[in-house]
Amino acid sequence: MYKKISIIGAGGWGTALALLLAENRTAVRLWAHNPEVTKELVSQRTNEDYLPGVRLPPNVYATGNLADTLDADLMLLVPPSKALREVCGKLAGLGLPKEAVIVSCTKGLEHDTGKLMSEIIEEILPENPVAVLSGPNHAEEVAQRIPAAGVLGSKSPELLEPLQRVFSLPTFRAYTSDDVMGIQLGGALKNIFAIGAGVSDGFNMGDNAKAGLVTRALAEMMRLGIAMGGRRETFFGLSGVGDLMVTCFSRHSRNRKVGERLGRGESPAQIQESMQMVAEGIPTALSAWQVAQKLGIEAPITYEIYSVLYENKPPHEAMWGLLGRPPKPESDRDHRQG
Numbered sequence: 001m002y003k004k005i006s007i008i009g010a011g012g013w014g015t016a017l018a019l020l021l022a023e024n025r026t027a028v029r030l031w032a033h034n035p036e037v038t039k040e041l042v043s044q045r046t047n048e049d050y051l052p053g054v055r056l057p058p059n060v061y062a063t064g065n066l067a068d069t070l071d072a073d074l075m076l077l078v079p080p081s082k083a084l085r086e087v088c089g090k091l092a093g094l095g096l097p098k099e100a101v102i103v104s105c106t107k108g109l110e111h112d113t114g115k116l117m118s119e120i121i122e123e124i125l126p127e128n129p130v131a132v133l134s135g136p137n138h139a140e141e142v143a144q145r146i147p148a149a150g151v152l153g154s155k156s157p158e159l160l161e162p163l164q165r166v167f168s169l170p171t172f173r174a175y176t177s178d179d180v181m182g183i184q185l186g187g188a189l190k191n192i193f194a195i196g197a198g199v200s201d202g203f204n205m206g207d208n209a210k211a212g213l214v215t216r217a218l219a220e221m222m223r224l225g226i227a228m229g230g231r232r233e234t235f236f237g238l239s240g241v242g243d244l245m246v247t248c249f250s251r252h253s254r255n256r257k258v259g260e261r262l263g264r265g266e267s268p269a270q271i272q273e274s275m276q277m278v279a280e281g282i283p284t285a286l287s288a289w290q291v292a293q294k295l296g297i298e299a300p301i302t303y304e305i306y307s308v309l310y311e312n313k314p315p316h317e318a319m320w321g322l323l324g325r326p327p328k329p330e331s332d333r334d335h336r337q338g
């Protein structure tokens with residue numbers, strides 16, 4: 001069992017994971033990027049801006065000094081995806097021991113390279129064993145010990161059993177998989193579709209429209225995800241359809257809320273300026289559209305969300321763009337075409 005756990009990133013998810021893993025009575029170090037957050041975590045034991053209503057237990061030590069986190073046998077990386085490369089670079093520069101097992105809990109796809117988080121970690125910290133955690137896990141519920149399930153993935157099977165033991169807690173059920181790409185692709189791509197589901201909510205379009213959109217989103221997630229190296233069955237699991245459902249339907253989802261605000265008439269710039277928390281669907285829409293073009297995969301929902309976010313396309317035009325596509329069979333004979 002891991003004895004020294006460090007969590008890099010004290011946003012909502014990093015903080016919820018600290019509360020969860022502290023139940024094992026293990027020492028947990030929680031690193032915050034923002035000095036104000038560190039101050040509050042240390043002095044008040046709370047994180048009101050990112051995860052209101054929780055209190056850190058005594059075995060969680062908050063720090064703003066990354067060097068304090070290096071003495072760890074298990075390190076969870078939970079920064080926003082756009083900061084992961086920078087965080088890994090800092091850990092490498094500080095000499096993170098190569099024995100430390102790294103678990104990426106971040107959901108995203110890098111701009112221009114199209115790399116998943118595990119690929120960035122392996123590039124910068126090539127000697128550390130790497131795993132990922134994904135699934136339908138809103139921090140707000142996990143922190144309140146409302147039951148949830150997630151999936152741990154690694155290419156190294158020997159990592160999975162000890163990780164599963166650490167993450168198996170009374171209110172958290174951890175599954176395992178060797179499809180590291182598929183798990184991360186589900187977790188990254190669903191955020192784009194949750195923005196679309198939110199637009200549908202913002203338009204008050206009704207339950208039929210949203211169910212239709214989310215179902216076609218699953219087909220698109222699979223087309224793109226399989227072309228990028230994920231396995232078909234993984235997209236029917238917790239990190240695929242499971243996370244797609246929770247993010248498209250939950251009142252907690254930041255991505256769904258971004259879409260809802262777009263549907264109600266706010267601009268992408270207005271929304272981003274007023275949002276402190278990360279909505280990964282915004283950067284991922286650009287990365288995924290870049291990848292879809294490169295691989296020649298038809299990705300109409302991704303394209304419409306990308307156009308709304310990056311090309312000032314009005315959301316109602318995006319919606320009509322999707323409804324007005326040429327008729328086609330429901331199942332894709334050629335998985336590249338939508």
Ligand SMILES: NC(=O)c1ccc[n+]([C@@H]2O[C@H](COP(=O)([O-])OP(=O)(O)OC[C@H]3O[C@@H](n4cnc5c(N)ncnc54)[C@H](O)[C@@H]3O)[C@@H](O)[C@H]2O)c1
Nearest residue numbers: 010011012013014033034050079083106107138139277278
């Ligand atoms: N919140 C959830 O329910 C949840 C659940 C599963 C996965 N995730 C994923 O976890 C990742 C983090 O999300 P979150 O919800 O914890 O974020 P958040 O929006 O709650 O907080 C973002 C955090 O990132 C920090 N940050 C900003 N710039 C940084 C930088 N350059 N370097 C390091 N840290 C920086 C901020 O200070 C803040 O603490 C995302 O990829 C998200 O998709 C979130």
Ligand SMILES: O=P(O)(O)OC[C@H](O)CO
Nearest residue numbers: 135136137138253254255
């Ligand atoms: O609040 P969101 O939209 O960032 O989603 C958080 C998690 O990824 C849900 O599993």
